Amino acid sequence: MSSSKLCWPTPNGLPALMPTVVLAVSILLLVMSASSVELNLVRLFNAIPRMFDFAGNLFVTPDWEYLPTLGTNMLQTMEMTFLATSIALVISLPLGVMAAKNASPHPAIFHATRNLLTMMRALPELVWALVFVSAVGLGPLPGIMALSFVTIGFMGKFFAESIEVVDSRQVEGVVAHGASWLQLRTFAHFPQAFPDFVGTVMYILDHNLRAAAILGLVGAGGIGFDLVMAMRMFDYGRLLPIAISIYVVVTLLDRASDKFRRRLI
């Protein structure tokens, strides 16, 4: 029916410039870095039967006697998550105010806080956990320290960003009533940014749970240690219950936070 040639839906019929450039650059970078990741298709294909082997091994009778320990460790993981998020929340609220352009007491403080937050969130939790484990010993304490340290960086930045987009007319309205510095932030900035804050906290909680589940790898408490041990010793009777419990807990929190956020926003 149509006699026209197949062409792109742009004025000149050629692919749009920007996406093409982005695609070309990415492909170039990927090709250039292929040797660096030791990309080897033969190796990949050889691995497929081993993956199936592994998947087959997973279906063994779970180690029932291990289940109570699993429960304890999973609970510890969740407790670490909650505590670290709470600590980070308390500390990052004032930092967030100081790092927001429109609420910061002084431009110098604004820049200093911004850079501090960037530094804090730069390194992943596991690096800090390694450092803190060497400093305060094994257990959940270094894990909590690492989690809260990194998430202060994230939360402070997100809080600052949500404070920066509040409607300035409402702030002016409160100023016109003669509000003090602190009153202004409590009754003008905070209520407007509150829904965003809750969203951020839910996101961070989610992030921390995922991170807490693997912190045990370096001895910082939680389920991660058992996970790595089971994997290293090919203890499939434990591996499957651990993986399933992580999956269930992460999924439940994910669903809950999605529902909560949708109701709020």
Next chain:
Amino acid sequence: MSEQIISRPPLPKKPFNPTPVWLSAWLALMWVIVFDLELSFETLLYGVQDIFEYLSRYSTPNFEDLSRYIELLAQTLATALWGSALAFVVAVVLAPFAARNLTPNPFAYRVARELLNFMRAMPDLLLALIFVAALGLGPLPGALALGVHTAGFLGKFFAESFERVDGGVYEALSATGASRMQVVMYAGWPSIQREALGYVLYIFDRNVRMASVLGLVGAGGIGLALHDTLRMFNYDQSAALIIVILVTILIIDYLSTWLRGKLN
């Protein structure tokens, strides 16, 4: 005057403010957790001096091996890049199925959603352990692990962006007789391309951070070197490695912030 005041109707009762209740419940829960985890703040306070003494050991970074670090760093970045590319490809395929307004049927929607959810729920270090067992040591299993894990995130983000697009855009295209595939290609992706690029940048950013620790489980990159130096108490080299990682991540952070600013 006083009569007027008396004749005024009584003020309505102050509404119940639930904040103190929530706050005390929260504090109680925190207290229970601290008790249950057997955290002692005495140890923490006692340890503060120790921590400062300990941190001072990092004050003399040793950059002798810098060329090796740069090489490892390049490997880390390559791992993150390949992981992100894999995630992108998987997410592009799955996202239209996982968007409620573009999916061909409810069954495909459920399957795509659950698949994305599963990939998201598996920690990337666990995936890396599995892939290392199957593929042997090296950065390739790391890239695969990152790809699988972040495909779950990226697919979910894309699907949610698709769902936020005004329904009229899709309708306009299907009214011209476009097939479902064409609707996705010419109405879906163009409407969310800015958002999508922002998400890809975010995922790349995240993958660089994660790639720098994947070495802990033998999946290549700079993480293994850091782990080894810390285990051998080579604080000078650890400090140098941490600085190298920190600087790289900061540069990428600024670059992606700048790029995202340009997009908007």
